[in-house]
Amino acid sequence: MSTQTYDMTGLQQTLRERLGAHCVSVDEGVLDAHACDWSDAEKRRPQLVVMPRTPDEAAKALGMLSKLGQKVVVQGGLTGLAGGATPQANEVAMSLARMNAIEEFDTIGGTITVQAGLTLEQLQAHVEAQGWFFPLDLGARGSCQIGGNAATNAGGNRVVRFGVMRDLVLGMEVALADGTVLTMMNKVTKNTTGIDLKQLFIGSEGILGVITRLVLKLEPKPTVSNTALCALASFEAATRLLKELRRRLPALSSFELMWDDFMSAAMAIGALKPPFTTSSPVYAIVETLGASEEGERRALEEALEHALENAIVEDVIVAQSLDDAQRIWAYRETVGELLGRLKPHAAFDVGLPMIAMDRFVTTMKTTLTSRFPHQTHLFFGHLGDGNLHLLSGPYADATAMHEVEQLAYEEVRRAGGCISAEHGIGVVKQEFLHLSRSPEETDLMRKLKTLLDPREILNGGRLISEPVGESTSKNS
Ligand code: FAD
Numbered sequence: 273m274s275t276q277t278y279d280m281t282g283l284q285q286t287l288r289e290r291l292g293a294h295c296v297s298v299d300e301g302v303l304d305a306h307a308c309d310w311s312d313a314e315k316r317r318p319q320l321v322v323m324p325r326t327p328d329e330a331a332k333a334l335g336m337l338s339k340l341g342q343k344v345v346v347q348g349g350l351t352g353l354a355g356g357a358t359p360q361a362n363e364v365a366m367s368l369a370r371m372n373a374i375e376e377f378d379t380i381g382g383t384i385t386v387q388a389g390l391t392l393e394q395l396q397a398h399v400e401a402q403g404w405f406f407p408l409d410l411g412a413r414g415s416c417q418i419g420g421n422a423a424t425n426a427g428g429n430r431v432v433r434f435g436v437m438r439d440l441v442l443g444m445e446v447a448l449a450d451g452t453v454l455t456m457m458n459k460v461t462k463n464t465t466g467i468d469l470k471q472l473f474i475g476s477e478g479i480l481g482v483i484t485r486l487v488l489k490l491e492p493k494p495t496v497s498n499t500a501l502c503a504l505a506s507f508e509a510a511t512r513l514l515k516e517l518r519r520r521l522p523a524l525s526s527f528e529l530m531w532d533d534f535m536s537a538a539m540a541i542g543a544l545k546p547p548f549t550t551s552s553p554v555y556a557i558v559e560t561l562g563a564s565e566e567g568e569r570r571a572l573e574e575a576l577e578h579a580l581e582n583a584i585v586e587d588v589i590v591a592q593s594l595d596d597a598q599r600i601w602a603y604r605e606t607v608g609e610l611l612g613r614l615k616p617h618a619a620f621d622v623g624l625p626m627i628a629m630d631r632f633v634t635t636m637k638t639t640l641t642s643r644f645p646h647q648t649h650l651f652f653g654h655l656g657d658g659n660l661h662l663l664s665g666p667y668a669d670a671t672a673m674h675e676v677e678q679l680a681y682e683e684v685r686r687a688g689g690c691i692s693a694e695h696g697i698g699v700v701k702q703e704f705l706h707l708s709r710s711p712e713e714t715d716l717m718r719k720l721k722t723l724l725d726p727r728e729i730l731n732g733g734r735l736i737s738e739p740v741g742e743s744t745s746k747n748s
């Protein structure tokens with residue numbers, strides 16, 4: 273881990289005087305806890321951690337830091353996989369963990385106003401207790417924050433029905449780098465009052481401003497969920513099954529694909545039993561969420577029976593209880609443990625046209641197993657969204673890992689896909705951004721960055737590269 277040596281006492285004192293001692297920490301344990309996200313980006317302690325308790329405090333802190341030219345990294349739940357929240361040299365961290373209040377809950381219209389540091393799981397539990405449902409869901413739900421979800425435009429397991437984070441945000445408040453507060457707390461679905469500025473900040477990975485408050489769109493809480501695990505002979509069969517289920521099941525909410533290698537690794541790391549007596553090349557977890565206990569279950573069973581009769585699926589388990597459903601999801605939920613076990617790893621979250629996905633998997637499997645036979649290469653994904661994950665590792669040697677990244681991203685480009693469909697660019701994919709975005713697009717992104725953060729204090733060196741001559745710290 274890198275350490276910084278220069279004196280931060282002056283800055284610390286100023287921040288303490290103006291924000292209160294409770295807002296600033298240089299405690300060793302706190303610095304360590306804020307030294308990295310979940311990626312393999314190089315760990316580095318921040319100079320200090322600013323922990324505002326309210327959106328106003330966050331804006332005030334930014335205004336002060338900006339005046340001092342002090343670089344800042346924004347930190348949500350630190351579950352990001354792109355290194356965006358990992359501190360870089362001479363940065364202080366702004367942690368939003370304390371800003372987790374639920375400010376307003378419209379239980380008639382189904383919207384909720386929350387501060388950005390609320391965790392996804394806290395939000396889910398809160399709204400479900402009152403008959404509403406926030407559909408975004410991902411394995412990191414216990415730690416990731418709503419602000420982080422918006423900053424990365426998170427996806428997850430239910431995108432096939434409810435869309436990505438961008439589709440769930442109605443309004444937002446942002447503190448710009450100089451402390452200016454941009455209030456865009458829209459609460460209605462239809463709003464044609466000009467450019468929808470909040471969209472600029474969704475998916476911008478904190479380089480344009482700090483998201484401090486959000487208005488979120490809720491769904492009525494489903495009362496019934498049905499889950500099934502399908503064994504499939506091929507990827508092509510999976511695409512046929514998805515089409516069939518989409519046609520027959522309006523309540524379809526998840527369609528998660530796992531290739532056989534992933535399944536074996538999941539069983540090994542999670543000490544899970546094989547679901548079927550024989551193994552199959554591909555597996556799909558299917559879930560419906562709705563309100564009609566009998567009707568939806570019957571519809572799912574009929575659809576799967578039809579798929580069995582037509583040899584679209586080889587075998588099926590339909591969960592008979594919540595425990596069964598959890599046992600099915602347990603295979604997919606081993607991802608967190610696998611990420612840990614395969615470190616240092618190359619973790620991909622690429623977007624691919626569905627028509628190109630099978631070829632991508634076959635090509636990459638063949639290339640990686642022959643080139644890197646001692647590493648594990650696991651494929652899984654959210655088929656309905658064209659989002660494929662590849663987890664490959666461990667790589668003790670950074671050059672080897674880089675080679676894997678080059679191979680995969682070049683193949684993505686050839687397939688007409690995008691290098692990130694979920695986790696964002698951060699630092700780990702920055703050098704490959706040109707494979708997915710044109711020079712004109714990155715140029716416009718840079719102009720927006722310069723417009724909103726002319727002193728380059730916020731999340732510098734992430735997503736887009738720094739302008740020429742700006743790569744050294746502005747600290748003096
Ligand atoms: P952080 O990691 O703290 O930050 C991520 C980026 O957003 C950084 O650039 C940071 O500077 C910026 N940021 C954070 N908060 C703010 C804010 N309030 N304002 C401005 N910028 C901010 N992602 C998916 O999309 N789908 C998945 O299915 C999924 N599954 C995962 C499973 C596991 C086990 C893990 C570890 C991660 C998974 N992720 C997934 C990745 C990660 O959880 C998401 O990217 C998540 O949205 C990050 O939220 P966070 O609060 O942890 O953000």
